Amino acid sequence: MNAITAHGVTLASRTDWSVLRPLLGQSIVQTLQMVLITIVIGGALGLVLGVVLYGTRPGNLFENRVVYRILDILVNIVRPIPFIIFLAAMQPLTIKVVGTSIGTSAAIFPMVVMCTFATSRLVEQNLVPVDHGMIEAARSMGASTFTIIRTVLIPEALAPLILAYAFLFIGVLDMSAMAGYIGGGGLGNFAIAYGYQKFDQAVTWTAVIIMIVLVQVVQAIANAIAKRLLRR
Amino acid sequence: MAQTSEATGPIITFDHVVKEFRQRGKAHAARAVDDVTLSIDEGDVFGIIGYSGAGKSTLVRLINALEQPTSGTVTVMGQQVSSMRESQLRPLRQKIGMIFQQFNLFSSKTVAQNVAYPLKLDHWRKDYQDKRVKELLEFVGLSEHADKYPSQLSGGQKQRVGIARALATNPKVLLADEATSALDPETTTEVLELLKRVNERFGITIVLITHQMNVVQQIANRVAVMSAGKVVEQGRTYDVFAAPRQEVTKRFIATAMDGLPDQARIEVMRSQWPGRLVSVLIRQHDITDAAGRVLVPASGQDISELIARHDVRSSLLYGGIDTVQDIAIGAMTYEFTGDADHIDTFLADLARHSDIVDFGTREHPVDYDTAVARAQLAPPLEEEATRTRRTLADDLEMEEQVDDAVEETPTASQQEGSTR
Numbered sequence: 275m276n277a278i279t280a281h282g283v284t285l286a287s288r289t290d291w292s293v294l295r296p297l298l299g300q301s302i303v304q305t306l307q308m309v310l311i312t313i314v315i316g317g318a319l320g321l322v323l324g325v326v327l328y329g330t331r332p333g334n335l336f337e338n339r340v341v342y343r344i345l346d347i348l349v350n351i352v353r354p355i356p357f358i359i360f361l362a363a364m365q366p367l368t369i370k371v372v373g374t375s376i377g378t379s380a381a382i383f384p385m386v387v388m389c390t391f392a393t394s395r396l397v398e399q400n401l402v403p404v405d406h407g408m409i410e411a412a413r414s415m416g417a418s419t420f421t422i423i424r425t426v427l428i429p430e431a432l433a434p435l436i437l438a439y440a441f442l443f444i445g446v447l448d449m450s451a452m453a454g455y456i457g458g459g460g461l462g463n464f465a466i467a468y469g470y471q472k473f474d475q476a477v478t479w480t481a482v483i484i485m486i487v488l489v490q491v492v493q494a495i496a497n498a499i500a501k502r503l504l505r506r
Numbered sequence: 507m508a509q510t511s512e513a514t515g516p517i518i519t520f521d522h523v524v525k526e527f528r529q530r531g532k533a534h535a536a537r538a539v540d541d542v543t544l545s546i547d548e549g550d551v552f553g554i555i556g557y558s559g560a561g562k563s564t565l566v567r568l569i570n571a572l573e574q575p576t577s578g579t580v581t582v583m584g585q586q587v588s589s590m591r592e593s594q595l596r597p598l599r600q601k602i603g604m605i606f607q608q609f610n611l612f613s614s615k616t617v618a619q620n621v622a623y624p625l626k627l628d629h630w631r632k633d634y635q636d637k638r639v640k641e642l643l644e645f646v647g648l649s650e651h652a653d654k655y656p657s658q659l660s661g662g663q664k665q666r667v668g669i670a671r672a673l674a675t676n677p678k679v680l681l682a683d684e685a686t687s688a689l690d691p692e693t694t695t696e697v698l699e700l701l702k703r704v705n706e707r708f709g710i711t712i713v714l715i716t717h718q719m720n721v722v723q724q725i726a727n728r729v730a731v732m733s734a735g736k737v738v739e740q741g742r743t744y745d746v747f748a749a750p751r752q753e754v755t756k757r758f759i760a761t762a763m764d765g766l767p768d769q770a771r772i773e774v775m776r777s778q779w780p781g782r783l784v785s786v787l788i789r790q791h792d793i794t795d796a797a798g799r800v801l802v803p804a805s806g807q808d809i810s811e812l813i814a815r816h817d818v819r820s821s822l823l824y825g826g827i828d829t830v831q832d833i834a835i836g837a838m839t840y841e842f843t844g845d846a847d848h849i850d851t852f853l854a855d856l857a858r859h860s861d862i863v864d865f866g867t868r869e870h871p872v873d874y875d876t877a878v879a880r881a882q883l884a885p886p887l888e889e890e891a892t893r894t895r896r897t898l899a900d901d902l903e904m905e906e907q908v909d910d911a912v913e914e915t916p917t918a919s920q921q922e923g924s925t926r
Contacts, residue, residue: 405608405610405613408610408613410572410610411604411606411611413599414572414599414602414603414604414681415599415604415623415624415671415675416596416597416598416600416624416628417596418592418596421627425626426612429615430612430613432614503614
């Protein structure tokens with residue numbers, strides 16, 4: 275026998291990849307699904323919220339102190355909450371919106387909410403340094419506020435925004451690893467269920483390496499795009 | 507259109523315009539523009555000069571309604587912009603181009619895309635856009651740089667792109683906000699030449715904000731001097747240059763004209779030349795009011811003749827003559843040597859038709875400030891010193907004093923000649 279027993283748990287001395295390989299494949303798909311849906315929806319909502327935060331700042335395009343203060347405080351309240359706790363706290367709302375509080379899709383909803391708030395702050399921070407002179411120039415030519423946002427503000431901040439989204443990708447990947455706690459799938463769940471809990475370091479590290487590769491690829495693409503944009 | 511009959515009438519009018527900015531944590535607002543009434547005629551190159559903080563940038567932003575006045579009205583091309591909503595302003599703004607000190611080009615767009623931007627806003631067809639961009643880049647001499655990004659251009663080139671962009675939609679008015687302040691002198695001249703061509707070729711009215719008097723001197727036909735939010739002096743450029751009434755104006759002119767020596771230079775000259783040091787102001791023409799009445803007479807026009815007639819020995823030590831609107835203006839400093847009485851007679855004769863500043867001889871020097879004060883001229887002071895010294899109260903006081911002084915000038919210098 276090549277299995278030893280400790281504390282009543284069977285430790286596999288050799289990982290059975292014929293069983294794990296399809297599970298791993300499924301986990302990768304689930305992770306990409308969660309991350310991409312979150313980045314697309316949360317990223318878009320965050321962009322809007324970020325532009326509103328930026329625009330309502332004192333002295334900006336549609337300055338509104340009250341709206342700015344409210345949004346600013348809201349973002350500050352939500353962002354520091356650890357995602358695992360946020361996941362639990364959001365449960366009642368998740369049931370209302372998604373219909374269930376367990377599974378991959380139940381994980382996506384709180385991820386989108388958290389991603390929206392995180393994105394909004396990053397977008398705001400990257401719009402602030404855009405030279406006001408360019409905005410004034412566009413105004414002097416008769417551009418509307420929306421046109422200025424679309425054709426001046428965002429293009430001017432595009433390189434740092436792309437890097438910000440790459441940074442967000444990593445954050446969202448981190449969030450997706452916790453989906454397992456509410457019955458969701460993905461690489462995080464795979465690493466914990468088949469690696470950590472089965473004392474199989476090889477499985478855990480396989481999941482870790484796949485995530486590292488994912489992050490590296492995304493970061494490299496973002497860097498390349500940002501570099502091209504900044505060379506202007 | 508009804509407006510064609512008054513084509514040379516005012517294209518921009520300020521009527522008792524006040525602009526205040528609320529300050530955080532302060533009880534009263536800061537008044538950037540203080541009761542300005544001003545009109546700018548179509549085809550003018552109108553210079554607005556003042557130190558930083560004088561309110562001139564705010565004033566120019568009231569024209570295209572980037573700022574709205576606290577009270578008073580601003581009328582541009584017959585439309586009262588001070589009461590228009592943002593959406594109504596858009597078509598008007600396409601008729602008012604603007605260029606900036608920091609150029610404000612879109613750094614993520616190429617030169618051609620920058621110039622095309624206002625055309626896109628105006629929904630031009632793509633082929634028309636391309637044609638117009640080509641035309642404009644040719645006009646400003648940047649055709650070969652169409653596909654470069656602004657960061658690859660020099661300051662002068664950037665401003666030329668700014669000008670091309672501002673002209674894209676065929677505006678009637680071009681606002682230039684310190685457009686040459688970030689440029690070196692040579693490039694400044696280049697850009698000013700271009701603005702002059704814009705004015706002459708297309709008849710575009712230019713409103714030019716600057717703190718550089720030589721900019722006004724080179725291209726403006728009219729000038730307004732701003733201090734502490736008020737327009738303290740305005741008129742034809744030559745008139746203002748030749749007979750500045752306000753202290754602040756005199757200081758600006760001193761920065762542009764090297765004619766009158768400063769105190770240090772007089773001391774140096776006195777150490778080398780023992781004779782009578784006298785500066786003679788040069789004004790080629792009389793300054794007249796609208797009715798043709800002489801306000802300030804020409805000066806220094808008969809000096810060579812008088813030197814010959816009185817047979818005084820003279821050495822020309824220092825001077826500067828420049829042209830404003832093609833009219834000569836400046837000052838020359840001479841050393842006159844010989845019999846003191848003889849020179850007194852000569853100077854009395856000279857002072858009849860000229861403004862002179864008598865600095866005395868090495869043996870009997872006249873203190874610099876006293877000499878300048880007697881001649882009712884302003885010494886060329888450092889810009890920094892004046893900036894901190896100026897207050898509104900000073901200006902108002904000064905106005906009264908100087909008003910009296912202008913009429914007294916000839917007699918004052920005559921008296922001086924006879925007392926010596």
